[in-house]
């Protein structure tokens with residue numbers, strides 16, 4: 001397959017790019033870090049250095065890609081709100097990193113996917129979007145937007161035969177979560193995350209969520225009335 005992975009210079013995206021390359025696929029690995037890209041190029045992956053927040057730069061780069069069978073959009077970032085300071089500049093940064101960058105990537109890869117075999121567009125959201133979580137006013141909202149964008153795109157692209165999957169991971173050990181200063185239940189490795197995502201993609205799943213024991217609990221809690229969830233979330237925030 002011809003595969004493109006954004007956010008391939010670190011964490012989940014990097015592991016996916018390496019695993020698909022090791023399985024014999026032709027992989028485009030995208031990111032900003034020149035050192036990380038050089039290391040991937042040494043291992044035989046095609047690389048592209050671009051800032052996905054820059055629409056013009058991104059679309060110009062993507063225009064050079066001929067044909068794609070699978071695009072995995074993993075680039076993103078996480079910042080938390082620390083009340084009492086509600087920082088709208090932080091909200092804007094997170095929206096740019098997770099929503100605008102994703103939109104630029106989707107616009108960029110669609111023409112190449114439309115020429116691909118059994119094309120598949122995969123976006124990495126987060127299980128944080130299942131529930132209102134303490135400090136996730138910006139991150140959770142951005143990932144809820146990602147989920148909505150992918151779910152609606154799936155409807156629109158079905159007629160063209162482009163499949164769309166939404167990935168909702170729990171906690172995965174990466175540089176992004178290494179910054180977290182709170183306990184992360186059911187934390188998994190990037191190798192485990194890559195395996196779960198690749199398995200879900202191969203099975204053509206619309207929603208890929210893992211680890212199940214964590215995401216199933218989140219889904220169950222999301223069914224509770226918000227009046228029941230609120231005291232639990234406040235207790236979580238205090239601890």
Ligand SMILES: NC(=O)c1ccc[n+]([C@@H]2O[C@H](COP(=O)([O-])OP(=O)(O)OC[C@H]3O[C@@H](n4cnc5c(N)ncnc54)[C@H](OP(=O)(O)O)[C@@H]3O)[C@@H](O)[C@H]2O)c1
Pocket residue numbers: 006007008009010011012013030031032033034036050051052053074075076077078097101124125126127168169170171172173174175176177
């Ligand atoms: N780790 C988790 O527990 C977890 C859980 C749920 C969802 N997620 C989501 O999974 C995705 C990957 O997260 P991760 O944990 O693997 O994070 P990570 O290790 O910090 O990797 C983030 C990647 O995104 C790239 N990126 C960020 N902004 C970019 C931009 N403007 N232009 C181009 N590339 C950009 C980074 O590139 P450079 O480093 O080269 O700048 C890096 O390759 C994110 O969307 C995250 O929200 C992660």
